Amino acid sequence: MHEVLAILKKDVRRLWWQIGAAAAASAILGCMDARRAMAQPLIVEGLLNMLLPLVWACLIAQAIHHEALVGDREFWMTRPYRWPRLLAAKALFAALSVHLPSLVTDAAILAARGYNPVKALPQLLMKQLLLAEGLTLPAMVLAALVSNLIQFVIGIPVLFVTLTAALGFQRAFPLPHAVAHLAIGFVAVAAVPVALLQFRGRRTGLARILAASTLLAAGLLATLAAAQQTFALKVDESRANIHPAMTLAPPDPRAVHGSFGRRMFTTLPFRFPGLPGSDEALVASVSMDISGANGVRYHHDPLRMDFDLGVSQIKNGATTLFLGLTHAAYNRIKDSKVTISGTAGFVVYERDREVRLPVGPAGDVSESIHCSSDLQAGQYDDGSLDVFCDSPSRGAALADIRIYEMSKGVLRTGPPAFGSNSSPSPLVAWLSPLQRWQRSFQLPSTHWTGDELAERPVAIVPLRLAGYSTVSFKATDIDLREYTR
Amino acid sequence: MSSPLRAIELNKTFPRVDALHSLTLEVPEGAVFALVGPNGAGKTTAIKTFLNLHKPTSGSAEVLGVDSRTLGPAQLAQIGYVSENQKLPGWMTAGDFLAYCKEFYPTWSSDDLDALVRLYELPLDRQLKHLSRGMRVKAQLASSLAYRPKLIVLDEPFSGLDVLVREQLIESVLERTPEASVFLASHDLAEIESFASHIAYLNEGRLAFAEETAALTARFREIQVTLDSPAGLPAHLPATWLNPEVSGVVVGFTDSQFGAGAQAEIRSRFPAAREIAARVMPLRSIVLALEKSARPGKGAR
Numbered sequence: 001m002h003e004v005l006a007i008l009k010k011d012v013r014r015l016w017w018q019i020g021a022a023a024a025a026s027a028i029l030g031c032m033d034a035r036r037a038m039a040q041p042l043i044v045e046g047l048l049n050m051l052l053p054l055v056w057a058c059l060i061a062q063a064i065h066h067e068a069l070v071g072d073r074e075f076w077m078t079r080p081y082r083w084p085r086l087l088a089a090k091a092l093f094a095a096l097s098v099h100l101p102s103l104v105t106d107a108a109i110l111a112a113r114g115y116n117p118v119k120a121l122p123q124l125l126m127k128q129l130l131l132a133e134g135l136t137l138p139a140m141v142l143a144a145l146v147s148n149l150i151q152f153v154i155g156i157p158v159l160f161v162t163l164t165a166a167l168g169f170q171r172a173f174p175l176p177h178a179v180a181h182l183a184i185g186f187v188a189v190a191a192v193p194v195a196l197l198q199f200r201g202r203r204t205g206l207a208r209i210l211a212a213s214t215l216l217a218a219g220l221l222a223t224l225a226a227a228q229q230t231f232a233l234k235v236d237e238s239r240a241n242i243h244p245a246m247t248l249a250p251p252d253p254r255a256v257h258g259s260f261g262r263r264m265f266t267t268l269p270f271r272f273p274g275l276p277g278s279d280e281a282l283v284a285s286v287s288m289d290i291s292g293a294n295g296v297r298y299h300h301d302p303l304r305m306d307f308d309l310g311v312s313q314i315k316n317g318a319t320t321l322f323l324g325l326t327h328a329a330y331n332r333i334k335d336s337k338v339t340i341s342g343t344a345g346f347v348v349y350e351r352d353r354e355v356r357l358p359v360g361p362a363g364d365v366s367e368s369i370h371c372s373s374d375l376q377a378g379q380y381d382d383g384s385l386d387v388f389c390d391s392p393s394r395g396a397a398l399a400d401i402r403i404y405e406m407s408k409g410v411l412r413t414g415p416p417a418f419g420s421n422s423s424p425s426p427l428v429a430w431l432s433p434l435q436r437w438q439r440s441f442q443l444p445s446t447h448w449t450g451d452e453l454a455e456r457p458v459a460i461v462p463l464r465l466a467g468y469s470t471v472s473f474k475a476t477d478i479d480l481r482e483y484t485r
Numbered sequence: 486m487s488s489p490l491r492a493i494e495l496n497k498t499f500p501r502v503d504a505l506h507s508l509t510l511e512v513p514e515g516a517v518f519a520l521v522g523p524n525g526a527g528k529t530t531a532i533k534t535f536l537n538l539h540k541p542t543s544g545s546a547e548v549l550g551v552d553s554r555t556l557g558p559a560q561l562a563q564i565g566y567v568s569e570n571q572k573l574p575g576w577m578t579a580g581d582f583l584a585y586c587k588e589f590y591p592t593w594s595s596d597d598l599d600a601l602v603r604l605y606e607l608p609l610d611r612q613l614k615h616l617s618r619g620m621r622v623k624a625q626l627a628s629s630l631a632y633r634p635k636l637i638v639l640d641e642p643f644s645g646l647d648v649l650v651r652e653q654l655i656e657s658v659l660e661r662t663p664e665a666s667v668f669l670a671s672h673d674l675a676e677i678e679s680f681a682s683h684i685a686y687l688n689e690g691r692l693a694f695a696e697e698t699a700a701l702t703a704r705f706r707e708i709q710v711t712l713d714s715p716a717g718l719p720a721h722l723p724a725t726w727l728n729p730e731v732s733g734v735v736v737g738f739t740d741s742q743f744g745a746g747a748q749a750e751i752r753s754r755f756p757a758a759r760e761i762a763a764r765v766m767p768l769r770s771i772v773l774a775l776e777k778s779a780r781p782g783k784g785a786r
Contacts, residue, residue, distance in 0.1 A: 006588035014576060066574065072538040075573050075625075078566040080558035080589050 003082065007089035011063045022055045023101040029431060030105035034112035037372060037388050039427045039438035049430040056098045057139040057159050061152040063093045064143035069198045071147050083199045094136045099128050106433035110392055113434065114362055114370055120392045127433060133188045134166025135159060141191045144198040145208050158215065162187060167430050182233065183222035190214035231285050231345035234468040242348050242467050244274035248340060248475035251483045264330040266323040266483045272314055280463055281314035281346040286321060288342035292333045314346065334480050341474040349398055349463035356456035359385065366462045368393045373458050385441045387458055390434045398463040401439045488512055489636045489666040490535060494544035497530050504530040506690045515663030519681035520670045527690040528670035532640050536566060549636060562590055565629030567622065568640035575614030579607050579624045590632035598631040604657060619650045626654060630661060637661060639669045643676060655680055678768040686772060693775055705771045706743035710736040710751060711760040719754050727778040739774040
């Protein structure tokens with residue numbers, strides 16, 4: 001411990017002003033984050049979110065390079081350093097200069113937003129674990145493999161990829177996490193032998209080959225791993241006992257479909273018998289095969305890339321999948337009966353009791369969701385109501401935001417206010433401990449009297465993560481034309 | 486007597502460069518062993534291989550009784566290494582550097598350090614990067630002597646230093662012997678002749694010789710034979726007579742095995758010799774003679 005502290009003290013003495021500057025930047029970012037009452041960060045906050053990890057990475061690299069592991073001229077190499085203590089000192093430096101300020105800032109943000117940081121400690125520590133996985137560990141390994149800061153900076157894009165894989169970027173949606181977490185987990189596990197090779201024996205050549213192979217393998221894993229397979233890992237991990245069926249429903253005459261550009265879009269309504277009525281779910285991954293009687297077969301992943309809560313949410317046990325086939329493909333298959341089969345992975349949320357809030361400052365919807373709203377006057381005797389929610393439970397909590405119109409006696413989800421920044425899916429800035437939602441409702445002024453405002457018009461239904469599930473489906477003798485009429 | 490440093494058939498090959506060829510040498514305990522040779526001879530590579538900064542391609546080296554490949558903190562705590570091209574933490578003051586080094590050595594003696602700081606007149610409050618080269622070497626040496634290492638390894642430590650500083654540093658290193666053994670690499674022959682107890686000569690990665698300085702200087706003599714009249718060189722001269730030359734009535738060569746019977750041997754080869762002079766050779770001349778004899782077409786005979 002004596003040597004560990006000596007090395008740490010030396011590194012801190014050398015880098016004190018950089019540590020201070022990074023801590024100050026973290027505090028400024030924390031202030032911006034705590035004050036923000038909108039889902040999207042403003043440009044300065046967004047830039048700081050990208051700049052601060054860069055500063056942290058360079059801090060770690062400088063500390064590692066005080067006892068550079070590449071080369072044969074470093075003074076420390078002929079001194080009786082013990083490699084576990086050297087590694088421990090550098091890890092401790094990263095903990096003190098990166099993780100401690102980050103944790104303190106996160107706790108302060110939560111406290112400022114009305115959450116109890118102690119109760120949110122598991123989430124805060126999980127975020128630090130992801131930060132370590134995505135930034136600290138890769139930065140330490142990268143710094144251990146290069147001989148100077150210039151070479152390290154060239155490798156920075158790799159760190160942005162690993163950090164994005166670990167923490168996500170903007171969206172806190174479960175599917176990217178399933179694939180990316182698998183890849184970043186692989187990188188983190190492989191980083192350990194690379195670090196050991198370098199710190200223990202300075203086997204730079206071998207360590208570089210191993211590190212490059214690991215990144216390549218992780219990239220291939222993230223690119224090639226089937227969404228269903230990686231999602232299956234989530235299902236196993238969650239151990240939720242959710243086993244609904246998935247059946248194709250008759251065509252919905254109100255559905256929007258038809259020819260758009262080079263594709264023919266077909267609306268396929270699905271039902272989920274067995275999914276409790278009080279539950280809602282996000283469709284996270286769908287794999288679909290369409291085969292015609294004439295032997296034509298297509299494989300399609302319509303929601304693999306562009307899914308959103310509004311599009312893929314299973315509500316009241318039903319959802320709609322939009323199938324986009326090229327005109328050539330559609331014409332080849334439309335005249336015969338087809339079989340539609342596949343699998344879907346989805347995240348199931350339990351609906352909690354609806355909470356009604358007045359227009360105004362933050363109110364507690366639940367222990368893990370706070371919402372506020374703000375009435376904005378429009379230019380033409382109209383207005384909009386911005387409803388904003390946040391939660392420290394990344395991906396584990398959602399909120400269904402609606403407003404109650406007393407004059408009509410109905411709850412409504414739209415229309416969105418013109419030019420508003422609605423974000424019904426939760427957004428997470430890289431370094432923020434909070435995920436946020438925002439909905440803006442267009443309000444004809446005549447409907448919004450003082451009485452109505454006093455009537456708690458904001459209706460929030462908190463959704464709590466119940467688990468993950470996959471289901472297979474198959475529908476035979478389907479005439480696709482019926483779904484495109 | 487055990488050897489603090491030993492190399493057995495040590496080879497080190499870099500891509501496109503064979504740096505060491507079958508280097509075999511043994512440093513006796515308490516010796517001041519100088520490895521000399523021209524620039525690029527492989528002296529630094531040999532030292533870096535001994536200190537596990539490079540892995541040997543084949544062969545082995547033993548340092549303080551341990552294979553160099555497994556040299557660890559326990560051995561490094563007993564080795565003092567000073568090199569002209571070591572990267573030091575230039576941002577540290579000399580005082581901070583010495584205080585930092587202290588943390589790693591259980592045998593560190595603050596009294597010794599104080600004495601060295603006084604002797605070297607080290608400015609403790611100045612950053613290493615702002616010190617002169619001489620002062621930086623002094624700081625390095627102070628940090629390497631204060632824990633009384635069993636083996637002191639110096640790689641061209643004194644080159645470029647003024648005479649007074651050099652003498653001061655040499656003095657303080659020699660004070661550590663014979664408790665410590667010293668292994669020193671240098672290309673400055675005149676410098677090491679005065680204090681090295683053993684000398685090894687390395688050229689293009691090959692060891693030409695390694696022996697006690699006294700024995701080496703005792704066996705080399707510059708011989709000058711003055712004849713009565715000009716004559717050519719006799720055939721079949723001994724192979725230990727290096728670089729024989731004739732200039733008028735004078736025949737000159739280097740006897741590399743000068744001993745008790747040398748005069749008689751010379752007389753038997755040159756019966757017409759009027760005068761035979763045998764001069765003691767400085768190390769520089771010995772090495773020059775060896776190098777000259779090793780050149781193609783001028784090989785030792």
